[in-house]
Amino acid sequence: MGIGPEWRARRSRTLRVVDGFVIAWAITGAYVLRFGFVTDTAVRGDETTYIGLSVILAIAWWSMLGAWNSRESRILGAGPDEYKRVAAASLWLFGLIAIFSYVLRFDTARGYVGIALPVGLSGLLLARWLFRQHINVDRETGGSTLRLLIVGGPGAIAHLADSLHRARYSGYLPVAGYSPGAPEGFTVEAQSGLEILGRRPDSESILEAIDACAADAVAVSAGVQLHPQILRHLGWELAARNVGLIMAPALTDIAGPRIHTQQVAGLPLIHVTTPSLEGGQRVAKRLFDVVTAGLLVVATLPLMALIALLVKCNDGGPALFRQERVGIEGKQFNMLKFRSMVVDAEQRLSDLREQNEAAGVLFKIKSDPRVTSVGKILRKFSLDELPQLFNVLAGSMSLVGPRPPLPSEVAGYEKDVRRRLMVKPGLTGLWQVSGRSNLSWQDSVRLDLYYVENWSLAGDLLILLKTGRAVIRSTGAY
Template sequence: MSLVLADVAALVVGVALAFATQAIVRPVPTFVIVDHLWLAASSAPAFALGAGMSRLYHSRANERPLEEAVNIFKAVGTGMSWLLLVSLGVQYQELSRLWVALVGIGVTGCLLVERRIARSVFRRLRSDGRLRRRIVIVGTDEHAIALMHDYQRNPSLGYEVIGLAAVDGAPSCDEVEPLGTVDDLSRVLDDHDAVGVVVSLASVPSARVNTLTRRLTDEGYHVALSSSLRDIDVSRLRPQSMDGRTLIYVEPIIRNGWRGIAKRVFDLVLASAILLASLPLQLVAAAAIKSTSRGPIFFRQVRVGKDGELFEVVKYRTMVIDAEERKAELMSLNEADGPLFKMKSDPRVTPVGRILRKLSIDELPQLFCVLVGTMSMVGPRPALPEEVEQWDDEVSERLRALPGLTGMWQVSGRSDSSFETYKRMDLYYVDNWSLFHDLQICSRTVAVVLRGRGAA
């Protein structure tokens, strides 16, 4: 109900903005304003109908911001179509085309902003333990346990796993005692006020999945089937039917041709623009480094690039000159897991270097690497050779793309993230690359840098 009221408020504000803009750009007589107001009011049920038809209040149909935006466009389109039909039916001659356009733009814009705020509020409430839906995971195999941990690590998803349901013949679990078996799953769900299940397909035979899904959905429970697919964006998945069987087709990612050219042009234009705009700031940074500590202005280091090729990365020096030699004595204080090395209060960082890192100014010389083609504006983090030596075959897949000045890992958590998160996000980026994703990551990078979050 709160979301409905927020949508109504956004609708009213959008129409009000249309009237205000009309008054400034092209004023109309008062009686025309009154007629337009009645026309807008009579179209309100159509906007509500459009919201219902586009499933704007079904959370699972609006999980992704882009999906929600499309549903908003559909709802507004329904309302605006009705508005035009009514004006045509009553042969209203005074209808302002400018006002119609302003209403469409104003309502759409206000709904998009309002839904973005609502998403943020819901995410915060869920993280605080509110607005959560209780679910049971069917299965006790390794995949089921991983699912449980994923939900526990991400409370903002809005789900609370109350336990597991065991399957006869499936691998047992010593970590968690199952709440019951699949046979008495309905009782378990009812006893714990759960709304649905997530089925680990690795645990449940295919014939039993069908029976279980039919039974639970008939009883009013929600059912989600978790496959072993990872790092594949859902927008690439297409359900297909073959003789009653459900298939999932995975759209391929095309990185060459015009898409590859577009990415390279994007890199060159953005890197050149940032270099020119930041030149005065870089001169100040260089002078501060030179005047406050011994050693060169730039720090150079060999990193591993696309297809395993080595290249030299260049940054502004933020540490003392013997930082690499002192790294061994600090390994016991490493706060990162896996092959990464991170310290929030690294004693090797100079006072000026700490400021440069906080504002990400130390990264700016890497723009030259983008210009020469050894790096991209967006991509996986450029890894050290000794890190790559510790990777398994799965992590090495990230070397299929150029390393980036920024990336999903950096904007989602940066140095605060675990190695598992770092690995999964970089693989997700490589497996689902698109120029649209690059634009999204670049826009999020600006916000992260301005907040100074996660820089180390």
Template sequence: MRSDGSPSRVRRRRRGKPAWYAPAAVAVDVIGAAVPVYAAFRLFDEAHAVYYAAAVSVAWVLVRAARTRYTWRALGERGHAQPLLRDGMVLVALLTMVRAATGEDSPCHLVPAALVVCLAFTAACQTLTNRHLQARRRDGRGVRRALVIGETAALNGLVNRLSRRTDHEFVVVGVCPIGDDTPNLIAPVAGRLAQRLPAHLSDDSAPVLAAVRGLEVDLVFVVSGPTMAAERLRRLSWALHEDGCPLVVVPGLTEVVQRRVTVATLAGLTTLHVTPPARGAALLAKGVLDRVGAAVLLVLFAPVFAVVGIAVRMDSPGAVLHRQIRVGHQGRHFTLAKFRTMVADAEQLKQELAKTNEHDGLMFKMRRDPRTTRVGRVLRRFSLDELPQLVNVVRGHMSLVGPRPPLPEEVAQYDEVELRRLGVKPGLTGLWQVSGRSDLSWDETVALDLHYVDNWSPVVDLNILSRTLRAVVEGNGAY
């Protein structure tokens, strides 16, 4: 019972995630570890292959369980390569210690080799369950009901942001604004909090707990601000936690990934330390890998260059390559080369087609641009027209991964926020290219580019490069 005599709802329903996620994850890990280990030991005619396979599979499941990979909160969520690799390293270390303690003389190189297959099985299972969960969430299933508390302006911003995205698990079922202003939201007002600091705990807790219970809320978001901070926020957390309801405080910091944020306590205050984006050695390594990778790709794609060049020349009159002035890192201009996909006088015709622009921002895009040639449509569909930009990467004008290189006339209209896109070198591929390309709105394009500028790392670049092949094959937004 709570101090006010009302019942405490300590346990809340876990909504939405299918019950088969946990057994499926365990089964995949068992099979993924046992089968390759057994096959490796049998290949080398080792005795007791079955026992080795069983021991490794049990150890793998125990490592994953100890690192909370089978918890309800983790199952089905987007997996990352780093935690999975760390799990594999823990397993190898554990098996090495067991081998040393027992005096086992089996070939130690067989297990790490077999674990490559095991990690692939686990990664595939994570990907499939995540796609299944994302599909459920797009249909309004597999979500958690949330109540949002805060000042009206901040509350509007958070709720609108959550409603525009489907890559999270929350649906806002009600809001509790602070003060008398009415939020401009579809979510109903489930209660109101006074603008001033309440004299009694119940002044805040009563309307909030009534909303939590009436709407069957799973979690409460509080947008921190001048009227909801320090002692008032602390008191509200007491009431919610006594009722068994989790609390999430939103500090107003946006588009900063978790690895850049550390939490610390200073003089009783909870502080967030935000590290700057990767610089120094990471930036140097990015430049080296860009140039070496682009040089290797130029050699590998040399036959493709020849075939595409001949096709462009035979399809329509004009140069094989189309050159444009683009804006790069810190506003530096450079000449970008692409295979020509349009008629020779495309730039002149652009002025006549200006009114038919189908993009809502500064870029000019048309799904059925009459200037595009027959070969050009094929090249754009599979992004083959971008291949000559590998030369720009080798010369240091561009990176393999980065924002789209803009035109000077676009940059001339940038505001202060949009200019932030020029904080890194433009890329041959990037978040824009793997997230929908021309199907994205201008605001979405800018948001993706700024997210990359603020949070890039070598791991992020590798992830984007791995997603690029799929984006090219699917061709979404390629026109």
């Protein structure tokens, strides 16, 4: 039914070919680099040559990727699972090779393995990334997607549809809704615009709705008024039709590592761990900040000296601008920046309030008349923020965190927004790599709260890597 099964099978077949090519390339290259074109180098006596070992290794590596479900269509194109499974399958394979070589006393050439693993793993990850870009381009035009029927209450349908529309690269396209127990006359969900195909709380009617909209999968969202036995029968019918079943609980902005599923009496109970940044985690983050910021200061010191000279020569004013910001737990500190505005910018702010283009408590103007000619260049590439590395070293900021707010902004915070102050503000963050000044106030808050709730050192590293791309593109920088 639908186009889902067809494109999924086609993508999986393509990945099998791509994986085989990359593995063959890596192993052949490792053999040639280690042994040249000599073919009689033996692993054990003259019985088994490295050519035979290479063939076995290639088949085993290709099979391990399949055993780890790294080509499963559900994870293609979005999220980190695809990369994690490729890495896990590869590392497990070579770990097993090391163990068997030690136990059976095989004299395996370490240079051969030392070349094959990093080259092959890097090639596989690069191939998966390129494949993902191809899928994302296809999804821009509506291809490689699963047509989704959303079953749930009116509010839950709207929320899930909006979330999936924002995450268009995830590969889910909401095409209709089904709202058991909804009032008469509820035929279109107002916020999402989805047509509501039924409201009877039985599996037969839902199956008819699936046929009507040619859905490839059904997402059961929060607030659905269906008896567990009906859901069970619905699952059986969907499996027989090769239609996917997705359960979407009422959890928002919760990262995967915080979610754990436990089977109790046949029920899949979802446990959500409490976010914390205490003890070892806090020490690790601080150590990472100090080491990385110190290296960046050393690397960028000549550039900072040049920028300071240019700012000073531009209008004779001070090179640095100090502004009071609010940090962790509401503590105020002086944030450093290269001055990108005229000297009396703060005094002229009141005259520009009516031109504010930002929402919420933020103040932003795309063509701010107070920005100097040098300041425009500094802002475009975020070079004005380099002195904040010294704030990081001093401990008032972190490399990655929520945007450092002004005291006037904090005064206007609602209760939930104050959770941004649970961690140190960052030189960069999710707001920096997601559009910067182009973000709405609601999106800025949502991203900052997501970071607070789901902090991890791996997440910080990923944000730092994305920051370089965001700075080069200068999207939303003004």
